[in-house]
Amino acid sequence: MGxxxxxxxxxxxxxxxxxxxxxxxxxxxxLDILTRMQRELVATLSEGTITExxxxxxxxxxxxxxxxxxQYYTTAQGELALSTSSIAQITAAHTAT
Numbered sequence: 125m126g127x128x129x130x131x132x133x134x135x136x137x138x139x140x141x142x143x144x145x146x147x148x149x150x151x152x153x154x155l156d157i158l159t160r161m162q163r164e165l166v167a168t169l170s171e172g173t174i175t176e177x178x179x180x181x182x183x184x185x186x187x188x189x190x191x192x193x194x195q196y197y198t199t200a201q202g203e204l205a206l207s208t209s210s211i212a213q214i215t216a217a218h219t220a221t
Contacts, residue, residue, distance in 0.1 A: 139215060147208040154200050162193050 169185050 143208065143211055143215065146211075147204070150207075151201075151204055154204060155197075158193065158197055158200065162189075165189050165193075 166186060166189070169182050169189065
């Protein structure tokens, strides 16, 4: 393998590492946003004086909110995976030409 081939291979590897870092950073940011939202919702639902009735209602609301958040976490994860995969495919196609 010539020096040019080795250099090109190193650049491709470096680019793939950058894509992985970008992906990890985006995932961390999205997870942080969703986690903060969940904490805020739980805090809001838990405020105030709670009677037995409101405790039951709050617990039910928290279960519903948690289920909804879990759905959105799953959706966000799928979107991030799709975006990262698309970036990798575009890079691979560009590199191949």
